[in-house]
Amino acid sequence: MTDRVFAVVGLFSSAQALMDAIPKVRARKLGTVEAYTPYPIHGIEDALGLRRSPLGGMVMVAGVLGAATALFFQWWMSAVDYPIVVGGKALFSWQAFVPIMFELTVLFATFTAGLGMLLLLNRLPFFSHPVLASKAIAGITRDKFALAIEADGGALDVDAASAALRAAGAADLEVLPVAVAQPPALNELSRSVMGIAISCLVAGYVMYWLIKLFPVLPPMVHMQEQPRLDVYKASELFKDGHGMQLPVAGTVARGYLPYLIESPEQAAALVNPLPRTSEVLQKGRTVWNNRCGVCHGALGNGVPTLTAAYGAKPANLQAQTFREYPDGKIYHVIMVGKNAMPSYAADLTDDERWAVVHYLRVLQRAQNAKDEDLK
């Protein structure tokens, strides 16, 4: 195996001795000169002539890419694919996108920095570096400073390298063979992954049964157990212990206004707010046929479609009295009822009530047409 040499390593007893030796060894140009030290030494990267790490540039590109991705994606989502106006802002509101752009910049940049450093530049997973298998490693991790001449590509002249290191003051020279344990390394990786996966499964299984069999270990139910309101349930959030509360006094339901008029005389002053359009009359006709006509008759003449068993005598609205009734009085009867007729306040909306008043006028006019109506 001596023809497959990775490096020749020599040990120095101080950082200064190592730093002094580096230029001497490098000047011989026998191979790549690398240092292994127990702690970082300032200025050693210059002494070794290391090129600047490309990581900074990679992080910059990734960061800009992150910002551009966030900007493009948000523009596409909120201005192109699913445009919804939010808060009266423009569809493309860059101000709202900046926080996400910032986050993605940081995310892309840190992932590139971390993973790029570990996987690309340090070539992890990397299970067996020759130096880790050397005798020198015990000293390197404690109080010795190692300098190695490593074979770059071609073969290394072991004798010349040893001589160069010795001349520079190194002791305990050691020739390191190239590590050959590559295939087992992969097995080791798959074994670790399998091991972690099995541990997770076992831990989850054990936890599941522990929680099930021993209720001492509560599952995480904080969200269910928080104080909240349930309909038709008691609640501690209100003084009276009820989960459902009455509306505030004086609350008015949507579409319903309080009706304050008490007598037909007061109501006579009301004016029908709806115009006499065909739409309104159509609406009034529907209401009439569904509600009023059942008793008052399809023509309003008091001939009901009900059976005689009903007994009551609905008013004939074609009578002179009702033809001279003001709109407001008819409206009032719909609101509060009259004799056997109940209130229709809850069954009809305001518009429907006024529409049916218009329609009743049409019925009355049709039954009592004048000559000029024919023109």
Place this chain on the structure above:
Amino acid sequence: MSRSPLVSANVFAGMAALGAVGVVASYLAVPPERFWANWLVWFLFVLTIGVGCLFIVALGHLVAARWSIPIRRAPERVSGLVLLALPMGLIALLSLPVLYPWTRPEALLKPAIAGKAPWLNVPFFSIRVLICFALWLFAYNLFTRGSVRQDQTKDPAFSVRARGFAPAFMIIFAFSITLVAFDWISSLEPEWYSDIFGVYLFAGTFLSGLASSALAVLYLKDRGRLPDVRNDHLYSLGGFMFAFTVFWSYIGFAQYMLMWYGNMPEEIFWYKQRIEGPWLNVILLLAAIHFFVPFFALVPKDRKNDPRNLRWVAMLMLTAHFLDLYWLVLPVVGASPPLSWPELSFALCFVGLAVLWVRRSMAMGADMPIGDPLLHEGLEFRA
């Protein structure tokens, strides 16, 4: 190193004198609002550089930073600008009836201003200004004068005392810089609210302190007076400048985004008059020279300690901080940024005066705090 005659002290004296003539002329010629707004901006510019340097000195003592000891004399000397700011501030009190709406009786008809009347009134305002100055001058005396005295006495007791006072100064600084922001700037439009405004001014203050300290260090290094200050020290200074240019943008944008989102009339009017019309150009320029240019100029590692790079970035940052104050204050005067001979006179006068002032202070004490017992540790610092 030889210096071109362009930057000799006489030039700055000439600038200051010429500018002073222009300042007096503009007092007579232009509307008083414009004169006093310019005065206010320059007062705040000089003040925030000085107070920012005090903060840097205190920060070094507080966290017992080793790296900043060899360059600490630079912010210690520049913090003397607080002395120059004192007369400027006292004169600026004359601007209260001109610039500040809350000094006028009719303003009290507005409930938002009337509610602030116990705080915003001329006597209390003046008292706050005087208290702030007293505290800053006390800190200047303790930190700078004490440090210079230590050059002779080599007494480590000063270091202990400075470290003891530094936490208290942090509280003083937080309150006083917030007062500067709320009283001198924010109350120009007394109906406006922004809780974060003090932090915003702090960001600019710290950044301008860092930039002026960097310039002072480079000035001394150019003359061979700081041979032991290495690139490692400059690197730390550059890193700080980089970090706080981001911080300023973060705070500035945070304030803007919340107000833009809320779109409440009592908040958004402040931005409306600062980002609409010609002022839009100013804020775009500000975004460029306060954030984008320094950010990318300081990103690479070897740019943070390159003296040539650091010098122009520091000058750009000071310019940006001035433009920031200009953008904060001048919109109350007019719908378009005033830029003519009065503004140039102010610039000549106070740049000349401030540079002369700082240069004179460069003779104060040794160039490094040679009495500090931890100086050798600072000199061994490696980034």
